[in-house]
Amino acid sequence: MTLNPRTLRRALLLGCAAALLASNASAQSGAPEYDIVIRGGRVLDGAGNPWVSADVGIKDGRVAKVGTIAARGKREIDAKGRYVAPGFIDMMDQSGEVLLENGTAENKLRQGVTTVIAGEGGTPVEASKIPAYFKQLESQGIGVNFGTYYATHQARMQIMGDKAGAPTPAQMAAMEKEVGIAMRAGVFGITSALIYPPSSFQTTEDLIKLAKVASQCNGFYATHMREESSKLIPAIEEAIAIGEKGGVKVEIFHLKNAYAPQWGKGMPKAVALVDSARARGVDIAADMYPYPAGGTGVEITVPNWVWADGVEKGMERLKDPAVRAKLKQQVAAGSMADWSNLVEASGGWDKVVLANGQNPKYEKFHGKNFVEIGKALGIDPEDAAWNIVVEAYPKRSMALYFMMSEQDIETALRQSWVSIGSDAGASAAPGKIDTLGLPHPRSYGTFPRVIAEYVKRRPILSLEQAVRKMTGWPAQRMGLSDRGLIRQGMRADVVVFDYDKLDDVAGWTNPTDFPTGIDTVIVNGAVALDQGKLGNVKAGAVLRHACS
Structure with missing residues (x-):
C-alpha cells in the first residue's frame, strides 16, 4: 500500500507526538536514563570556551549528554550557581609509590584532581616489573587515574650503580634495552632529573640515545633540567637538542627562573626560546606549580x-x-x-x-x-x-x-603551552605530608590556587584559561583523547566547585590544610568526593601509553 504525502505527513506527526509523550511520561515517572545528572551548572568544557548553562548527563562512566536534560539520573546533583569542569590533571605527580600503600589520594581529589602523571624519579620497580606494578595498582584500587614515566637513571643504576662515569657501549645497549621494556609496558616516556646524582652524571649524548628508544613508541622526554638558575637558557637548549636529535616530545618539568639575580629577565628569555623551538616544529611544552619556593x-x-x-x-x-x-x-x-x-x-x-x-x-x-x-x-x-x-x-x-619571583610565575602562567604540575605526591593519610616528606603547600593547594590566586585575587588568567591549563590542554598534550573535556563520549572525570568559596588555604605555616569550595569530584563516572565527604570509592584507572 502506498500512502499519499498528506497521509504520510500526518502519520509522522502522530509518531513524533507519541514518542514525545512516552519520553515525558518516562521523565515524569522518574525512570532513570542516566547514572548521574548534574543540573543547572555553569559548564566549562576544558577547551577554553566560555561557560554555558547546561545539564551534564553521565552514563556508563562517560559523558552522555551536555544540554537540557529532561530525563532523570539515578543520582541527581544540583550545581546551580556553581561551575562544572573536567577533572584536573596533575602533570607532575609524585604518587607512584604511595598509591601502593594507600590508593585513596585524598589530597589530590580534594583539589579536584582526577588524573596524575608521575615518574620524575621513575617507577617504584624496574622495567621488567612494570606490568605487575600496574596490575597491583588496579587490583588494590586507586582514587585517581594514574600514568607514569620511566627514569633514565633507573636504567643507569641497574646497569652501572650510583657512581659517576661514562657507560661502555655494552652498558649503553643494556640501558637502551631497559627503556624499550618500560616503553612497551605502557609508560609515557623517559625522564631525567639532572640536578640530582646519579642522573646528573648522564651526558646529553647518553640521553639522546635513550630518547631514540622512547621515540619508537612516540614517547616523551620529560626533564627536571640540568639548571633552572644561572644556566637556565643552556639547560633549555639541551632539552630541545635531546628532543630534536632523539625524535621525542619534550616536557619541561616545573618551569621556573630560579635565580634571584635574574628575576624578571630569565623567564622572558626562556619563553622566547621555547616559542622559537615550537615555531620550527619541536614538540616542546612545560608544566609548573604556582609558588615562589621550590622544595x-x-x-x-x-x-x-x-x-x-x-x-x-x-x-x-x-x-x-x-x-x-x-x-x-x-x-x-x-x-x-x-x-x-x-x-x-x-x-x-x-x-x-x-x-x-x-x-x-x-x-x-x-x-x-x-x-x-x-x-x-x-x-x-x-x-x-x-x-x-x-x-x-x-x-x-x-x-x-625561595628562588622564584611572582613576576616570573605570572609570565610563565600566561603561556598557552604551560600546564600545571604539583611536583607533589598523594599523602598516605589525611592532613599528613606527602610521600616525599616535604611539607610544601603545593601538596594540598596547587590546583585551587591557580584559580584562587591567579584568576580571583589578581587577573592574570581568565577562568576559562585556567581551567584549560588543568584539563583540556594537558589531556591533549599527553594523548589522553577521551579525557580533559566535558563533551559527549568523553570519560566522566568531573569537578564541581563554588567559585566564590574556592580557596587554596594551604600555606607555608599550614601546608596540609585542605582547600575550600570543591565539594563534588567524579572519577570515571563514580562520585569520589560527595558534598565534601570522601567515600570509599577507588574508580581510578591505570593509563598506559600505547606503543604501536
Missing part, C-alpha cells in the same frame, strides 16, 4: 662531586672537616659546570628554610632558615645544613628554597 633535599646544597663514588662515600665525605672547608668555598663561589647551586639561586642561606629534618633533634627548627639555625647552634649555616643531612641519612632531610 627538595638539603643534600643538593653540596656539589655533585661529593656523590661521585655513591651516596655512602658522599656521606663520609660530608663528615670530613677538610672537605667541608672546601665545600664552603665552592658554595660561596656559585654554580659549577655540573652543579646547580640552589643556595646562590635563592639569594643566600637565609632564603633556604628547613622543612623536615627527619630527626626529632631538629624539629624545633622546622620553618627556620639556615642562618637562624646556625646562630642557634653556634655554627655556620653550612655546617648546620650538612649535619642535618648526615644525621638524617638514610632518610632525606628536606628544605624550601
Whole structure:
C-alpha cells in the first residue's frame, strides 16, 4: 500500500507526538536514563570556551549528554550557581609509590584532581616489573587515574650503580634495552632529573640515545633540567637538542627562573626560546606549580662531586672537616659546570628554610632558615645544613628554597603551552605530608590556587584559561583523547566547585590544610568526593601509553 504525502505527513506527526509523550511520561515517572545528572551548572568544557548553562548527563562512566536534560539520573546533583569542569590533571605527580600503600589520594581529589602523571624519579620497580606494578595498582584500587614515566637513571643504576662515569657501549645497549621494556609496558616516556646524582652524571649524548628508544613508541622526554638558575637558557637548549636529535616530545618539568639575580629577565628569555623551538616544529611544552619556593633535599646544597663514588662515600665525605672547608668555598663561589647551586639561586642561606629534618633533634627548627639555625647552634649555616643531612641519612632531610619571583610565575602562567604540575605526591593519610616528606603547600593547594590566586585575587588568567591549563590542554598534550573535556563520549572525570568559596588555604605555616569550595569530584563516572565527604570509592584507572 502506498500512502499519499498528506497521509504520510500526518502519520509522522502522530509518531513524533507519541514518542514525545512516552519520553515525558518516562521523565515524569522518574525512570532513570542516566547514572548521574548534574543540573543547572555553569559548564566549562576544558577547551577554553566560555561557560554555558547546561545539564551534564553521565552514563556508563562517560559523558552522555551536555544540554537540557529532561530525563532523570539515578543520582541527581544540583550545581546551580556553581561551575562544572573536567577533572584536573596533575602533570607532575609524585604518587607512584604511595598509591601502593594507600590508593585513596585524598589530597589530590580534594583539589579536584582526577588524573596524575608521575615518574620524575621513575617507577617504584624496574622495567621488567612494570606490568605487575600496574596490575597491583588496579587490583588494590586507586582514587585517581594514574600514568607514569620511566627514569633514565633507573636504567643507569641497574646497569652501572650510583657512581659517576661514562657507560661502555655494552652498558649503553643494556640501558637502551631497559627503556624499550618500560616503553612497551605502557609508560609515557623517559625522564631525567639532572640536578640530582646519579642522573646528573648522564651526558646529553647518553640521553639522546635513550630518547631514540622512547621515540619508537612516540614517547616523551620529560626533564627536571640540568639548571633552572644561572644556566637556565643552556639547560633549555639541551632539552630541545635531546628532543630534536632523539625524535621525542619534550616536557619541561616545573618551569621556573630560579635565580634571584635574574628575576624578571630569565623567564622572558626562556619563553622566547621555547616559542622559537615550537615555531620550527619541536614538540616542546612545560608544566609548573604556582609558588615562589621550590622544595627538595638539603643534600643538593653540596656539589655533585661529593656523590661521585655513591651516596655512602658522599656521606663520609660530608663528615670530613677538610672537605667541608672546601665545600664552603665552592658554595660561596656559585654554580659549577655540573652543579646547580640552589643556595646562590635563592639569594643566600637565609632564603633556604628547613622543612623536615627527619630527626626529632631538629624539629624545633622546622620553618627556620639556615642562618637562624646556625646562630642557634653556634655554627655556620653550612655546617648546620650538612649535619642535618648526615644525621638524617638514610632518610632525606628536606628544605624550601625561595628562588622564584611572582613576576616570573605570572609570565610563565600566561603561556598557552604551560600546564600545571604539583611536583607533589598523594599523602598516605589525611592532613599528613606527602610521600616525599616535604611539607610544601603545593601538596594540598596547587590546583585551587591557580584559580584562587591567579584568576580571583589578581587577573592574570581568565577562568576559562585556567581551567584549560588543568584539563583540556594537558589531556591533549599527553594523548589522553577521551579525557580533559566535558563533551559527549568523553570519560566522566568531573569537578564541581563554588567559585566564590574556592580557596587554596594551604600555606607555608599550614601546608596540609585542605582547600575550600570543591565539594563534588567524579572519577570515571563514580562520585569520589560527595558534598565534601570522601567515600570509599577507588574508580581510578591505570593509563598506559600505547606503543604501536
